[in-house]
Amino acid sequence: MQISHGTLIGICAILLWSTLIGLMRIVSDGLGPLLGPASIYAVAFVITLICTGFPRLSSFPRSYLILGSILFVAYEILLSLSISFAENSRQAIEVAILNYLWPALVVIFSTFLNHQKIRIWIIIGICCSMYGICTVLGGEYDFNLDEILKNLSSNPLSYIFATVAAFLWAIYCSVTAKISKGQTSITFFLLLIALVLWSYGLTFNTYAVNFDLKTALALLCAGAAIGLGYAAWNKGMACGNVRVLAVLSYFIPILSTLVSSLMLNTPLSFTFWKGVLFVCLGSVFCLKSLKKS
Secondary structure (H helix, E strand, O other): OOOOHHHHHHHHHHHHHOOHHHHHHHHHHHHOOOHHHHHHHHHHHHHHHHHHOOOOHHHOOHHHHHHHHHHHHHHHHHHHHHHHOOOOHHHHHHHHHHHOOHHHHHHHHHHHHOOOOOOHHHHHHHHHHHHHHHHHHOHHHOOOHHHHHHHHHHOHHHHHHHHHHHHHHHHHHHHHHHHOOOOOOHHHHHHHHHHHHHHHHHHHOOOOOOOOHHHHHHHHHHHHHHHHHHHHHHHHHHHOOHHHHHHHHOOHHHHHHHHHHHHOOOOOOHHHHHHHHHHHHHHHHHHHOOOOO
């Protein structure tokens, strides 16, 4: 089967996004959990501005600009902070997996918004995703409630941020699809994120900054992964095979976990990988429920 140019560009976006967790963690280790994300989104804004230009905001529906801004900005900030405030690299990967509940949540929200019947595949998908999350959080003990609670209580802020972020992104995907009229203002959103994070970071930052070569390279790559990733994804959605890209995107957790594990030098157990696989399967089963029987 021949893959079109547009589809290849969309696949590039998936590959770029798969590097984000590891890169964000490296930047946060160097610049701190507040200035790290702020710097990443500032770089991402500049790169996106160069690639796509600044959108003419008057051409966008006002409801999309207001609601979309709130949801998108809140999602990106909470996700980046959940990774930055993680106690170690493994925990950063864990909260990232928790965030990947969003594909299943998108299907659930879309089902209710479109007044569709809840199909058995949705129930199976939710069960698979939750089992996968519990397995990941259970450490080496698989589905162990005591270990899960111990893990969550060690750093509740990161886990709460990641969970809320998953819900926000699912709401963004479900709601803005109806009010955006096919338009996207990613450059404007990235500017807002950078401004909010820099304002907060400069006001409350008490963390030491170590801006070395490793941090600088990770910062540039992270900004490029966000900026070029969104640009490539929009191009892929417009010119590529949307169905192929949608299916591939549901397996980002596996690729992202692999890249993050290598980048952060964090070996992961078979149990952890089993949990990641179940999270992906849960998303696929939920996606299957959208097909008419």
